[in-house]
Amino acid sequence: MxxxxxxxxxxxxxxxxxxxxxxxxxxxxxxxxxxxxxxxxxxxxxxxxxxxxxxxxxxxxxxxxxxxxxxxxxxxxxxxxxxxxxxxxxxxxxxxxxxxxxxxxxxxxxxxxxxxxxxxxxxxxxxxxxxxxxxxxxxxxxxxxxxxxxxxxxxxxxxxxxxxxxxxxxxxxxxxxxxxxxxxxxxxxxxxxxxxxxxxxxxxxxxxxxxxxxxxxxxxxxxxxxxxxxxxxxxxxxxxxxxAAPPAAAPPAAAPPAAVLPAVATGVAAGVGRRSAVEAIDLASRISKNRYRAELDHWQGELAHLVTKKKFRKMSLVVAFEGNDAAGKGGAIRRMTHPLDPRRYRVHRIAAPGEEARARPYLWRFWRRLPQLGHAAVFDRSWYGRVLVERVEGFCSQDDWMRAYNEINEFEAEMHDAGTLVVKFWLAISKQEQLARFKERQETPYKQFKITDDDWRNRLKWDDYARAAGDMIDRTSTSYAPWHLVPAEDKRFARVEVLRTLVERLKAAL
The missing domain is CATH 3.40.50.300 (P-loop containing nucleotide triphosphate hydrolases)
Structure with a gap:
């Protein structure tokens, strides 16, 4: 031995x-x-x-x-x-x-x-x-x-x-x-x-x-x-x-599961090139105000019905929101949680880790927030920070964020195996739309708290973040926790799409 x-x-x-x-x-x-x-x-x-x-x-x-x-x-x-x-x-x-x-x-x-x-x-x-x-x-x-x-x-x-x-x-x-x-x-x-x-x-x-x-x-x-x-x-x-004496070889780490989202090819002048899943999102989707109100009421009612079923008490729900700054994550979360019992869900706004979290392994603060059966946890930003902001801003080493893809897949697999439905959204907007929303936030007193110097700095690295997001989706969209890419140029459309997708995933799980 x-x-x-x-x-x-x-x-x-x-x-x-x-x-x-x-x-x-x-x-x-x-x-x-x-x-x-x-x-x-x-x-x-x-x-x-x-x-x-x-x-x-x-x-x-x-x-x-x-x-x-x-x-x-x-x-x-x-x-x-x-x-x-x-x-x-x-x-x-x-x-x-x-x-x-x-x-x-x-x-x-x-x-x-x-x-x-x-x-x-x-x-x-x-x-x-x-x-x-x-x-x-x-x-x-x-x-x-x-x-x-x-x-x-x-x-x-x-x-x-x-x-x-x-x-x-x-x-x-x-x-x-x-x-x-x-x-x-x-x-x-x-x-x-x-x-x-x-x-x-x-x-x-x-x-x-x-x-x-x-x-x-x-x-x-x-x-x-x-x-x-x-x-x-x-x-x-x-x-x-x-x-230790020379140990037996450790079991090889599982390779990240194959991405569910296919690579999207597009013609270019010199031949055929490849775009990432993020770059391939069609941002033209829109919805009228009248249809928005009807769709919102419908899907919120469906969601409220599903989470009151007895079967839901034997599972839990984790919803993670990522996306471009100013893409409307907060608004989508508010519409999603509106029909839920406040006693049975928590919204976690994830910012830079504090001293307590930095003193422990990266996933520690997310493990601690996992919900019990019959409850939901909603993450405004999530464990994907390591392969997005930490990667782009150099807050961790390349070895750390490259290793994180597999660690994240295993984390989500453990949630799935324990009866947790993991739903992940990427909300996407164009660079031009982001600039318009930034300016609106600066000029509207009750929205000024939403815009920070970090938002403007991040905008300067738009291409780096797009590349990191594409890699993230390719490497972490799995059969048990696929990414759902939501066009958010029209906020109303994004909110309805989030609710519709969540309801469909819940119906399939139940």
Whole structure:
């Protein structure tokens, strides 16, 4: 098995209590010093997954880490059965919600491995479902590593005979009963060990190594875990070489699904050229005022009817609006939300990330806003900022925004798999129409708040944004979350088109 079995010349093979007492001061000092440097410089955050055989000393090692570290920057997240709030969102939602900020640390008990491993041992899922779960976990951990999260995973192993004796003694102590919750209640520790070995072969990677700590010696696990954490904090660039043997190859990341929208070809003087989907939008669509009122009433009534159906309570809705500045996203959102129950939807206006969001992986703030079943979340701008404004303005590296296409597709796939209908709109206007709307906003007192210096600066990069939007649509329009391109030169037409499209998607989903 390609995981690291902890051994260190600094730790005796048979560690007595006296040996432990002699080692503790130096180890504690070095571990705290390494943590303080991370706290002060904030180069990354740390997630420590603790798992293993019951009775192997997991809880004791966690308590020791809390004793040795500055606990003001350490959180222990233990996940029991999902609450109603958690059950009504994608599987990874609660783990995303609790990710630590840069410079901080999270110790995770009953992690994202627990449910798939336990379900496989109990026969609740088959081989294919188990492998799929491991693949998703591998992608999640790889994404965290790319976003400056150091992931360390400890498996505390224990000989079955030693476990039996240890649990017998622990079971007599009321204060120790809480450690018997992970595997002993199903009586299948051997199966758990075998399943872990399979999981580790797939998910022990340079970015997130599994570290196996033998726990037959009751005094060994605490300093072993402490030393591994200290090594990782002190030498993060060399963490792979320091902690992991050559791992099994990680499952390849899925390629972005093929775009639903076809490339649009157009004749040019020198032959045949290719336009992006954004450039190919026909902006000539119009609607009369009388027809607009009738269509608006009709589609708002249809939408109100659909979201009150019992079937809608078993799903959720996420609507993302992107488009040119001044394309009418706000007006379309107001008409869309007008027939909805305000208690069952939220509109999220997405601006530049604040300090709290910048200290965590890019998708964190969007994961936290996902709605529960029977509810809707509307995003005025969205997670596509990374491949639009951040790309064009140079706020992230090329590697970051190129990687983001696949990460976004996986994010939307997880929403879809959890019963969320994802509807995405791009509202398009011409450069000339945008200029007219900018001037109108400047000249109308109650609209002046809508125009900023950033809007004018962005206009200077119109072609760059058009190119980025075309790439975005080509790479992220999927069967489960296609882009809907809406001509918005006529605001009335755009509002009706948004409502009509949303109703049709909801009808198909229901």
């Amino acid at each position: 390609s995981v690291f079995m902890f051994q260190s010349a600094s730790l005796p093979v048979d560690l007595s209590r006296a040996d432990f007492d002699a080692l503790e001061p130096a180890l504690r000092t070095e571990l705290l010093a390494a943590q303080r440097k991370v706290i002060e410089t904030k180069p990354f955050s740390v997630v420590i997954v603790v798992a293993g055989i019951d009775g192997a000393g997991k809880n004791k090692a966690i308590a020791r880490l809390h004793e040795w570290l500055d606990v003001r920057y350490v959180t222990c997240n233990a996940y029991d059965a999902e609450t109603d709030v958690e059950r009504e969102r994608p599987d990874m939602w609660r783990y995303w919600r609790d990710l630590p900020a840069l410079g901080e640390m999270s110790v995770v008990v009953c992690s994202w491995y627990n449910a798939p491993m336990r379900d496989f041992v109990l026969g609740r899922i088959d081989e294919a479902e188990f492998e799929l779960a491991l693949t998703r976990i591998g992608r999640f951990e790889d994404l965290l590593a790319q976003e400056n999260v150091l992931v360390l995973k400890f498996w505390f192993s224990l000989d079955p005979k030693v476990q039996k004796e240890r649990l017998k003694g622990l079971g007599k102590k009321a204060r120790a009963r809480h450690i018997l919750a992970e595997w002993t209640d199903i009586g299948r520790a051997e199966q758990a060990r075998a399943v872990f070995e399979r999981a580790a072969l797939v998910t022990s990677t340079p970015a997130a190594p599994w570290i196996v700590i033998p726990s037959e010696d009751p005094h060994a696990p605490d300093p072993a875990a402490g030393r591994c954490v200290e090594m990782a904090l002190s030498r993060r660039p060399e963490t792979v070489e320091a902690l």
